[in-house]
Amino acid sequence: FKPNxxxxxxxxxxxxxxxxxxxMANGVEDMMNIFAGGLASSSAVSFDQTQESLxxxxxxxxxxxxxxxxxxxxxxxxxxxxxxTKVEYYVASSTDKMIRTVPVSNITFVQKExxxxxxxxxxxxxxxxxxxxxLSGEINTSFTLQYDQDNEEYxxxxxxxxxxxxxxxxxxxxxxxxxxxxxxxxxxxxxxQLTLTIKHNDGSRDTVLTFTKVSETRYQYTAGGKAMxxxxxxxxxxxxxxxNKLIP
Numbered sequence: 001f002k003p004n005x006x007x008x009x010x011x012x013x014x015x016x017x018x019x020x021x022x023x024m025a026n027g028v029e030d031m032m033n034i035f036a037g038g039l040a041s042s043s044a045v046s047f048d049q050t051q052e053s054l055x056x057x058x059x060x061x062x063x064x065x066x067x068x069x070x071x072x073x074x075x076x077x078x079x080x081x082x083x084x085t086k087v088e089y090y091v092a093s094s095t096d097k098m099i100r101t102v103p104v105s106n107i108t109f110v111q112k113e114x115x116x117x118x119x120x121x122x123x124x125x126x127x128x129x130x131x132x133x134x135l136s137g138e139i140n141t142s143f144t145l146q147y148d149q150d151n152e153e154y155x156x157x158x159x160x161x162x163x164x165x166x167x168x169x170x171x172x173x174x175x176x177x178x179x180x181x182x183x184x185x186x187x188x189x190x191x192x193q194l195t196l197t198i199k200h201n202d203g204s205r206d207t208v209l210t211f212t213k214v215s216e217t218r219y220q221y222t223a224g225g226k227a228m229x230x231x232x233x234x235x236x237x238x239x240x241x242x243x244n245k246l247i248p
Contacts, residue, residue, distance in 0.1 A: 013025065025117055043100065089101065115183050118180075133198055135197075137191065141159075193219070217232065
């Protein structure tokens with residue numbers, strides 16, 4: 001994980017996961033705060049960290065090995081369950097000579113799977129940042145958005161025709177809540193069913209999403225040309241239906 005420096009969406013995704021998959025990250029701040037606030041232990045089981053003591057408590061090959069770089073300093077934590085119940089964990093820290101036990105309630109991130117660290121939203125832009133919403137493929141149309149500050153309303157047009165801003169905002173609110181149900185991806189060929197390009201009013205890089213049907217129940221989407229995950233076919237079909245309703 002590393003801080004997200006992309007100004008187009010770092011307000012919504014503070015961290016980026018760069019490995020094993022490039023994704024917007026989820027829950028990193030919560031995990032960091034656990035350590036920043038001081039990791040509370042329940043007991044100490046060893047007063048030193050040696051190769052022998054680390055091996056005794058399974059920390060020579062821990063379930064979790066965390067390395068954090070903060071303000072130029074590196075901190076490491078070795079974490080492994082004390083037994084199969086996984087109620088408590090042995091923890092060895094580079095800042096502490098002791099090996100301690102920590103309740104799972106104090107390090108809840110150890111209960112997560114890899115997918116839980118990915119933010120599943122396809123796009124995170126606020127509607128206030130958008131100047132154009134363009135589609136090609138199954139739907140060929142374009143929407144322009146402009147905020148009228150005097151009247152405190154959006155002027156949204158499809159071509160030359162103005163459409164109800166409330167209708168578009170309702171669609172967009174649901175669109176950005178659509179999330180991946182599977183981060184595994186498959187190889188695809190041919191043109192996607194739909195390409196969606198979001199242009200920003202500050203001139204920052206376009207957000208380009210494509211959607212390709214990969215099964216009867218799923219569509220795979222890409223962001224910036226990279227396959228990111230799969231959404232339900234029902235979510236895709238609803239999106240298409242809603243967009244078609246917006247076209248005069």
